[in-house]
């Protein structure tokens with residue numbers, strides 16, 4: 001029986017995720033990659049295996065913007081492996097235009113939070129003791145507000161690409177902290193991070209052209225993978241739980257809003273209801289609106305919802 005450890009990672013066709021998968025394969029991990037573009041995933045697999053023939057990589061189709069696809073992918077992963085040592089929720093999108101997922105959610109929230117939330121729930125009982133869950137968030141979560149009502153009725157309010165992205169990354173941090181609380185004492189660590197401002201395919205080409213002028217410190221994808229790899233591989237990092245790390249692998253305080261236990265729990269309850277097969281706005285049945293639907297802003301209201309940091 002192989003003694004190698006298993007990592008499950010999303011979004012490995014390019015960017016930070018591709019480098020992360022490559023490095024973990026080189027470190028001897030069996031890497032199960034979850035990609036929405038199967039052909040691209042297989043091409044990347046070929047390239048990694050060609051460069052390092054001992055690499056063990058599997059490619060599983062998973063569109064994180066579709067809850068059915070996430071369920072199917074989780075089922076395949078569960079068939080492939082009984083234990084997962086590391087789960088890395090890396091994939092993410094920015095969308096310039098408002099769009100709605102097949103399940104009826106605002107697409108950026110669906111892809112960056114709801115899909116990864118469901119994936120994590122469906123794989124949780126397979127995560128080994130001493131296992132690690134890593135959520136690739138962003139520093140932009142400091143600019144985020146959470147509008148749970150807008151997530152299910154995206155047409156009723158104005159859309160801003162930056163606000164939608166910041167909201168989804170705030171959700172990544174809130175999810176991390178809520179899950180850490182639930183996993184306390186179970187020997188599974190969950191942390192999130194900001195990878196740095198990284199030259200990748202995340203932003204549309206025209207912004208990618210301007211961005212280096214605004215952010216001259218822009219890092220390449222290899223640098224962008226460092227904190228994820230630190231959380232996955234470093235022995236000392238195994239002691240971290242419920243933390244937010246910056247691009248230099250340092251534990252930092254997350255945004256005050258992200259530290260609100262009330263908000264963490266509101267998102268958790270809403271997400272649980274939404275990933276329920278009967279709970280999506282696109283489903284015929286109703287009655288799964290989050291009980292605490294409302295707006296959570298980075299304003300003075302924040303004080304009402306901010307508990308002591310977890």
Ligand SMILES: NC(=O)c1ccc[n+]([C@@H]2O[C@H](COP(=O)([O-])OP(=O)(O)OC[C@H]3O[C@@H](n4cnc5c(N)ncnc54)[C@H](OP(=O)(O)O)[C@@H]3O)[C@@H](O)[C@H]2O)c1
Pocket residue numbers: 010011012013014015016017034035036037040062063064065066089090091092093111136137138139194195196197198199200201202203
């Ligand atoms: N770049 C930065 O400056 C920066 C800063 C802070 C945080 N981050 C975070 O870092 C993570 C990685 O981003 P990146 O910079 O490496 O971006 P990227 O180059 O655009 O790569 C994103 C990856 O996610 C995948 N993906 C997108 N939508 C998906 C879906 N619906 N289902 C499954 N996979 C999907 C993409 O696959 P396709 O090839 O199919 O599109 C791609 O492999 C993201 O979570 C991002 O929010 C990046």
